[in-house]
Each structure stands twice: as structure tokens, then as C-alpha cells.
Amino acid sequence: RFLVEARYASQFEGILDINKAVRKTLEYFFTCLAVPDDSCWVNLNPDEPSDVLDGRLGDSDMTRVLLKADLRLKEDVSQLINPAFSKEGKEFWRRLYQKAGELNVKGIHSLTKLWILPDKAEVRHAEDMFSVGESSLKVELAPAYIYQDSIGRDRKQEELEDYAASLISELMLPILNKRINEDYAYADLREVYNALILARWYKQ
Numbered sequence: 001r002f003l004v005e006a007r008y009a010s011q012f013e014g015i016l017d018i019n020k021a022v023r024k025t026l027e028y029f030f031t032c033l034a035v036p037d038d039s040c041w042v043n044l045n046p047d048e049p050s051d052v053l054d055g056r057l058g059d060s061d062m063t064r065v066l067l068k069a070d071l072r073l074k075e076d077v078s079q080l081i082n083p084a085f086s087k088e089g090k091e092f093w094r095r096l097y098q099k100a101g102e103l104n105v106k107g108i109h110s111l112t113k114l115w116i117l118p119d120k121a122e123v124r125h126a127e128d129m130f131s132v133g134e135s136s137l138k139v140e141l142a143p144a145y146i147y148q149d150s151i152g153r154d155r156k157q158e159e160l161e162d163y164a165a166s167l168i169s170e171l172m173l174p175i176l177n178k179r180i181n182e183d184y185a186y187a188d189l190r191e192v193y194n195a196l197i198l199a200r201w202y203k204q
Contacts, residue, residue, distance in 0.1 A: 002025075003129075003131075004018070004022050013184050013187075025195060028062050028192050029195040029199055031060050032192075032196045032198075033199045033202065033203065035056055035058070036056060037200060038054075039054035039056040039057050040196060041054060041057075041066075042057075042063070044070045045113065053066075053067070062195075065188040065189060065191075065192050068188070069116060069180075069188070072186065073114060073116060073139065073180070074114070076179060077172065077176070080175060080176070081172065088175065092164075092167050092171055092172075095167055096108060096163065096164055096167060100160055104156070105160050112165055113141060114139055114140070114141045115140050115141070115142075117138055117139075117140055119138040120134050121135050121197045123197060130198070130201060130202070132194045135190075135193060135194055135197055136181050137177075137181055137186075137189070137193060139173055139180060141165060
């Protein structure tokens with residue numbers, strides 16, 4: 001038996017058809033059961049077009065949710081880092097240009113990779129029942145030069161890129177982490193994550 005706990009929609013959430021929502025959740029759960037654990041990932045990096053997703057993940061609704069969440073993350077970051085739309089973006093560029101001046105670096109070519117990764121995952125088990133307790137996701141970043149050939153790179157430029165990454169961690173990540181764990185735009189992703197937690201626990 002698959003038990004679902006319903007709740008009232010909040011002010012900014014759409015009202016769901018419970019039967020359709022349950023069928024969708026079951027589809028995520030059975031997809032996670034069928035797919036190997038190491039293939040539940042997507043990557044919309046334009047520099048890696050051959051590594052968008054593991055072929056074993058297939059053309060499922062779960063795949064669409066993961067791709068949509070990755071795209072939404074990139075859109076959210078673009079908006080946050082834009083000084084025309086965000087006070088965090090203004091502060092980011094102010095401090096980054098100040099640091100570039102201190103290092104006497106002429107051009108700013110900072111680039112980071114951002115990932116949505118599992119954070120907390122608690123399964124509650126009692127007799128013949130199990131359910132997801134506490135679960136959360138997190139956004140992590142890595143400076144792009146880590147993935148590039150570092151031979152001959154300017155140390156000042158690397159220091160500036162490290163500083164840009166630290167600014168993103170300070171200014172952007174708290175907002176992004178709140179969004180992926182609370183905002184309605186990422187609700188489908190959280191649903192997939194909970195299905196993945198249950199499926200892995202069940203397989204193990």
C-alpha cells in the first residue's frame with residue numbers, strides 16, 4: 001500500500017488533482033526503483049553536450065523534472081547575479097571589481113559550476129511501514145578552472161576566481177538553498193527526491 005498525506009495548498013501554490021498527483025509520485029518511485037542509483041543525474045552545461053544525462057535514465061517524466069530544475073537553477077542564479085535586478089548582484093559586482101583593482105587584474109572572467117545535490121535524507125521505519133522523515137537539498141559550487149588545464153594560468157586570475165566563488169557562497173547560496181527547499185517552483189524536484197530516498201531505502 002502507498003499512503004499519501006494531503007495538505008491544503010498555500011497562497012502561491014496551484015491546487016492539485018490528488019489522483020493525478022499520486023500517480024505521478026508512484027511513477028517517480030518506480031522509476032527510481034528501476035534505474036541504477038548512479039544514473040539519477042542531469043547536467044545542462046553547454047560545454048558538455050554529450051553528458052546531459054545518463055542514457056539509462058530514459059525519457060521519463062522524472063527526467064523532465066530534473067532537467068527543468070537544473071534550468072531553473074541557472075535562471076535563478078542569472079537573476080541573482082544581475083545588478084539590475086538584485087541587491088546581492090550589486091554587492092557581488094561591487095566587491096569583485098574592488099578585488100580586481102587590488103590585484104590589478106584587467107578582465108574579469110569568473111565562471112562557476114552550480115549543482116543541486118542531496119543534503120539530509122531521513123527514513124522512518126516502524127514495523128511494516130516506512131516513510132520519508134526529514135529531507136533537504138543543497139546547492140554547491142566549484143570554480144570552473146578546476147575543470148580546465150591550469151598550466152600557465154595567472155595566479156592573480158585564479159585568486160580572483162576563488163574570491164568570486166566565495167562571494168557566491170556568501171551572497172547567493174543561502175537564497176538558492178532556501179528556494180530549492182521551499183519554493184513552489186522546485187516542488188516537483190523535492191517530490192522526485194523523496195521518491196528517490198524511499199526507492200533507495202527499499203532496494204537496500
